[in-house]
Amino acid sequence: MRTNLILVFFLLLSLKGICQDVLFNLYCYNPCTEEVKRIDFFGLKKGDKIFSVKDSSGFLQLKDTGAYALSYALTMIDSTQLGKEYHFNSAGSYSDTLRLMTITPCLEPTSHPNFIGYCCCGEECEGKQVDYYANGNKRVEGFFNKGKPIEKLIFYKRDGSINYIEKYNKKGKFKKKTTY
Structure with a gap:
């Protein structure tokens, strides 16, 4: 009986500490x-x-x-x-x-041929894709062909204003970045 009381006492003491x-x-x-x-x-x-x-x-x-x-x-x-x-x-x-983000840069060095581009929900991005911040504003917007950005990717700030634009050629090769 005494052992049980001691156990209950220490249990209550530890719970009191957690509750604080x-x-x-x-x-x-x-x-x-x-x-x-x-x-x-x-x-x-x-x-x-x-x-x-x-x-x-x-x-x-x-x-x-x-x-x-x-x-x-x-x-x-x-x-x-x-x-x-x-x-x-x-x-x-x-x-x-x-x-979580839906559009992410991805690198698959083990694939044949190697893939470097953007993934949408774990797959290569295709067509027009838009990702959003938790507040509902756009985070990233662009067109993709087999994971490669086509023409431009627009990256937004949390407040909805444009942060920077990355320009690409029609094959998805990076050309330049313009910051706003």
């Missing part, structure tokens, strides 16, 4: 498959310290409240999502969902 923490879970939305999955490994930064998920649970346990920024996530998010800020004002469980 911030628990954060990060998910990703894949527009290609329309699935939401947990991101198992990511890190949040506060000041000069980076806090990382310790195991494959996907939960990041933080001892302090306050402002944190996304430092890294081991998944195909666009780089503008890095640095995203999270404000935890009290202990508890929190989560967020990041949108």
Whole structure:
């Protein structure tokens, strides 16, 4: 009986410690498959310290409240999502969902012949393709032939304005980049 009471005491003590923490879970939305999955490994930064998920649970346990920024996530998010800020004002469980990119540069050195170009949802891009930021604004827009950009690719900022345009010839060979 005494052993059981001691076990219950330590269990309650450990739960009390966990309940005082911030628990954060990060998910990703894949527009290609329309699935939401947990991101198992990511890190949040506060000041000069980076806090990382310790195991494959996907939960990041933080001892302090306050402002944190996304430092890294081991998944195909666009780089503008890095640095995203999270404000935890009290202990508890929190989560967020990041949108994955649909148009990505890809290199397949093992294919014959080697393929270097753009992939859309894991396949070579074909025809007109548009990828979007989580806020609904365009991220990348262009025409493709067997994964090669044709004429131009337009890259947008998160606010919807043009960031830069890459120009290509009809065979998909890069010609020049114009930044705005």
